[in-house]
Amino acid sequence: MENLKMAELLFPEITKTPEYYEELYPARNLKEGAVVTRFAPSPTGFLHFGGLFASFVGRTAAKTTGGVFFLRIEDTDKKREIENGVSLIVKGLNDFGIEIDEGMLSETVEKGEYGPYTQSARRDIYRCFVKELVKKGMAYPCFMSEEELSQIRELQEEKKELPGVWGKYAKFRDITVEEAKKRIDAGEQYVVRLRSPGQEDKRVKFKDVIRGEIEMPENIIDVVLLKKDGIPTYHFAHVVDDHLMRTTHVVRGDEWVSSVPIHLQLFNVCGFKLPKFAHISPIMKEENGGKRKLSKRKDPEAAVSFYEEEGYPAGSVWEYLLTLANSNYEEWRRANKDVSPEKFPFSFSKMSKGGALFDLVKLNDISKGYIATLSADEVYDLLYDWSKANDDVLFARLQDKEYALKVLGVERGNAKPRKDIAKWKDVRDYTEYYFTAPTSYEFSVNISKDAVLEILENYKKVYTKDLTSEDWFPAVRDMAEELGYAKNPKLYKENPDAFMGHVGDVSTVIRIAITGRSNTPDLFWISTVLGYEETISRIDNAINFLK
Ligand code: GLU
Numbered sequence: 001m002e003n004l005k006m007a008e009l010l011f012p013e014i015t016k017t018p019e020y021y022e023e024l025y026p027a028r029n030l031k032e033g034a035v036v037t038r039f040a041p042s043p044t045g046f047l048h049f050g051g052l053f054a055s056f057v058g059r060t061a062a063k064t065t066g067g068v069f070f071l072r073i074e075d076t077d078k079k080r081e082i083e084n085g086v087s088l089i090v091k092g093l094n095d096f097g098i099e100i101d102e103g104m105l106s107e108t109v110e111k112g113e114y115g116p117y118t119q120s121a122r123r124d125i126y127r128c129f130v131k132e133l134v135k136k137g138m139a140y141p142c143f144m145s146e147e148e149l150s151q152i153r154e155l156q157e158e159k160k161e162l163p164g165v166w167g168k169y170a171k172f173r174d175i176t177v178e179e180a181k182k183r184i185d186a187g188e189q190y191v192v193r194l195r196s197p198g199q200e201d202k203r204v205k206f207k208d209v210i211r212g213e214i215e216m217p218e219n220i221i222d223v224v225l226l227k228k229d230g231i232p233t234y235h236f237a238h239v240v241d242d243h244l245m246r247t248t249h250v251v252r253g254d255e256w257v258s259s260v261p262i263h264l265q266l267f268n269v270c271g272f273k274l275p276k277f278a279h280i281s282p283i284m285k286e287e288n289g290g291k292r293k294l295s296k297r298k299d300p301e302a303a304v305s306f307y308e309e310e311g312y313p314a315g316s317v318w319e320y321l322l323t324l325a326n327s328n329y330e331e332w333r334r335a336n337k338d339v340s341p342e343k344f345p346f347s348f349s350k351m352s353k354g355g356a357l358f359d360l361v362k363l364n365d366i367s368k369g370y371i372a373t374l375s376a377d378e379v380y381d382l383l384y385d386w387s388k389a390n391d392d393v394l395f396a397r398l399q400d401k402e403y404a405l406k407v408l409g410v411e412r413g414n415a416k417p418r419k420d421i422a423k424w425k426d427v428r429d430y431t432e433y434y435f436t437a438p439t440s441y442e443f444s445v446n447i448s449k450d451a452v453l454e455i456l457e458n459y460k461k462v463y464t465k466d467l468t469s470e471d472w473f474p475a476v477r478d479m480a481e482e483l484g485y486a487k488n489p490k491l492y493k494e495n496p497d498a499f500m501g502h503v504g505d506v507s508t509v510i511r512i513a514i515t516g517r518s519n520t521p522d523l524f525w526i527s528t529v530l531g532y533e534e535t536i537s538r539i540d541n542a543i544n545f546l547k
Contacts, residue, residue, distance in 0.1 A: 003137045005177045009184070010141060010192065011131040014124065018132050021125060025114050025244045034067035037249045037278075038103070038242075039093070040074050043085030047092035047304045049294060049358070050253065054280050056321045058251045059098045060346045061278075067248070071103035072241060073118040076231050086118075092304050096321075097314045114245045119237050126232040129240050129270060130192055130225050138197075138269045139225055141180050141190040142172040164221040165193065167200075173222070192226040196265065204261050209249065209278045209348040211257075219261040235262050243272040249348075254279040278348050281355035283324065294358050301360060311386045311424025315374075316367035322346075323366065324356040368419040376409035379421075383408070386424040394428040397435050406529045407434045411521045418521055434529060437538050438516025441545060443509055447501055449546055454483060455509045456543050463539075465532050472524040480506040513542035 028036060039055035041047075055069075062069035071093070073086055082088075087106045093099075102112030110117045133139035142165070149165070156163045173195055183190070198220035205215045225236040232240070242250055257279045267274050283294040296302045307317050322329040322341055332344055371379065380401065387395040398404045408431075411418035421427060443452050462475045477487050480503040486492035492502035511523050514535060520526060527535040 002177055003135050006140070006180065007131045007134040009177055009181055010134060011127055014128050014131050016124070016128050018129060021128065021244055025246065028068070028246045030068070031066055033065050035061040035065045035249050036068045036070075036245075036247050037062055037251045038070045038072050038245070038247055040072045040238075040241075040252070041089055042074050042077060042080050043082070043089065044080050045082045045085035045088035047089055048296060049302050049304060050280075050283055052092070052096060052098075052304050053283060053321060053324060053356075054251060054253065055093055055098055056096070056318075057278075057280060057325055057346075057348075057351070058249075060322075060325065060342075060344075061249060061251065061348065062101070063342060064344070064346050068101045069099075070112060070114070070117065070245065071100045072245070073104050074234070074237065075118060075120045076234065076237060095308060095314060096304070096317055117245075119232070119241070122237075122241070123230065125244065126226070126237060126240055127230065130232075130236070133194070133225070133269060134192070136269075138195050139192050140173060140175060140195055141184075142170075142193045142222070142224075143175075143180075143183050143188050143190045144171060162220070164223075166196065166220045166222060170195075170222045189228045191224045191228055193222040194225055194266065194269065196220050196222050197269065198261075198265060204264055206260060206264060206274075206277065208257075209276050210281075210351045211279060211353055214257065214260070216258075216261050219265045221262070223262055235259060235266060239263055239266040239270060239272065242275055243267070243270070247275050249276045249278050251278040251280065254281050278351075281352060283358050284355040285358050291355070291357070293355070299358075301358065308386075309390065309425075311390065311427075312363070312367055312422075313371065313382050313424075316363070316370040316423075319370050320363045320366050323362070324352075324358070326350040327352070364422040367422045371421045372412070372417040372419045374412075376405045376412055379408045379412075380405055383424055383427060390425070391428055394424075397428075397431075403434075403529075407431050410525045410529060420521070433515040433517065433520075434526075437534075437541060438512075438514075439541075439545075441512050441516060441542055443512055444518055447505060447509075451483075451500060452509050453543060453546055455479075455506055456513055456539050456546075458483060459510050460536060460539055463527070463532075463535065467524075469524050469528075476507055476510070477503050510539075514538045 028034075030036070037058040039051070039058055041051060059069045061067070071090065075081055084107065086104050090100065090105055102114065103117040104110050116122055130139055144165070148171075152165070152169050153163055155161075156169075170193070172193075180190075196219055198218040200217075200220055202218040203215055204218045205213060207213050223235055224233050226232055238250075241247075260277060264274065284291045285294050285299060294302045300306050319333070319341060322344060326344070326346055328350055329344060333341075336343070374382075380398070383394070384398050387398060411420075421430060443449075458479050459476075462479050467475065481487050483506070484500045485506050486495075486499040486502040489502045489504055492499050507523065508518050511520055512518055514523065514530070515526065530538070
């Protein structure tokens with residue numbers, strides 16, 4: 001009776017019961033094993049690589065099991081909010097191809113049957129469930145002042161006791177309705193606390209799908225459920241939301257592991273079925289032989305804007321995230337070259353417990369491999385969008401689409417496409433010579449100026465308009481032999497005094513004359529893109545430069 005009166009005193013405006021919400025949000029009709037999970041950021045607008053990783057893992061787990069991935073905005077702490085914070089997060093996820101099945105799509109638009117998906121719009125729901133706990137005698141109003149709280153904290157520190165409001169320190173546990181009413185009428189502020197049923201010597205066990213079995217002391221603290229402003233704490237909102245949204249897997253950062261005993265207790269006292277927990281370790285970085293967490297302050301790659309600015313295509317980042325998520329991904333990839341990465345059988349239990357290691361060199365390698373699988377048209381479209389926002393010079397060069405497609409098509413679409421481009425930011429420099437002829441040359445090979453001139457003069461005769469790709473190298477080799485060069489490096493090495501150099505030196509001279517560089521893709525292919533006249537004119541330029 002007392003409890004009912006207390007509930008009415010604290011929540012007179014709440015007329016709905018938990019049954020109402022249970023019916024409004026029925027169990028989801030999904031096939032067995034389907035993972036329902038969520039990304040639940042505060043609307044700070046800032047998407048950290050760790051957040052991208054966690055949402056990627058959630059998305060992948062849902063997608064591969066026919067489940068649901070939703071975005072819930074946790075805005076119970078208004079101080080951390082920024083304008084357009086939600087849209088920025090949604091855009092951040094979309095940029096990497098992480099689709100949201102349900103939840104917030106912008107500040108005001110949401111989709112799905114289990115909303116509202118923003119915590120500040122769920123005030124009545126939380127209050128209804130706290131009211132129910134008060135009715136059951138499992139929650140009570142606490143009028144302790146800040147001074148009282150810091151006094152007990154000091155005392156607990158002195159006595160080396162568990163800090164917080166528990167047991168003998170929970171002064172308002174048995175407050176009467178009369179006293180509560182008196183204080184409320186006098187304008188005193190209060191929080192609502194759980195009356196923790198935990199016992200000091202008891203332990204709780206749970207199985208984390210990433211970390212395995214975890215055992216910890218049971219929670220004995222009368223944690224705050226509703227703050228003074230009537231807004232729930234993270235703990236309570238998490239439990240109510242993940243229950244009513246029918247989350248099967250709570251995928252979140254491992255900073256929450258230590259709070260799990262509180263959450264287990266809350267699920268219990270509310271009579272909710274427990275979800276599974278997947279606590280993700282932070283992404284690590286190697287430094288001076290040791291490991292540390294990827295840091296917002298020290299590592300540019302910790303901000304997701306880095307990937308857009310550098311021009312890593314979403315597909316590359318996606319592949320990289322998979323290698324970070326499950327170390328067996330690369331092996332699977334090699335065995336399933338033509339299969340979509342969405343078909344990879346992702347597993348929580350194969351995630352790193354110590355924290356996956358971020359490695360930029362590896363990201364570049366993976367990205368090169370990914371970009372090599374794209375067609376010239378696909379590269380063109382992605383590069384076009386990227387350069388429009390990030391590189392005016394490159395964007396201007398892409399306006400001649402026919403020519404740009406030829407440039408981007410060099411050594412692409414063949415049996416062994418060249419793995420040369422890691423990110424769009426590198427493309428301008430990498431393709432420079434297709435757009436501007438070299439004006440100075442460093443013929444780095446170990447032969448005299450006259451010998452270089454002799455090669456270039458002769459090459460003008462060899463490089464005829466109707467030369468085919470098959471005939472090109474044999475023609476260069478024959479020319480090299482005629483001029484006194486070995487037809488292969490091995491022959492040269494066996495008897496260096498007998499030759500001027502070898503065919504590789506000859507082709508390097510030609511390469512430098514045409515492109516200004518000693519290392520490029522297939523030279524015949526490049527010349528074909530440049531055209532016969534331009535190729536010959538570049539050889540002439542180099543000859544004039546030397547003379
Ligand atoms: N808003 C919490 C955070 O950003 C979410 C944790 C969770 O996913 O439950 O850490």
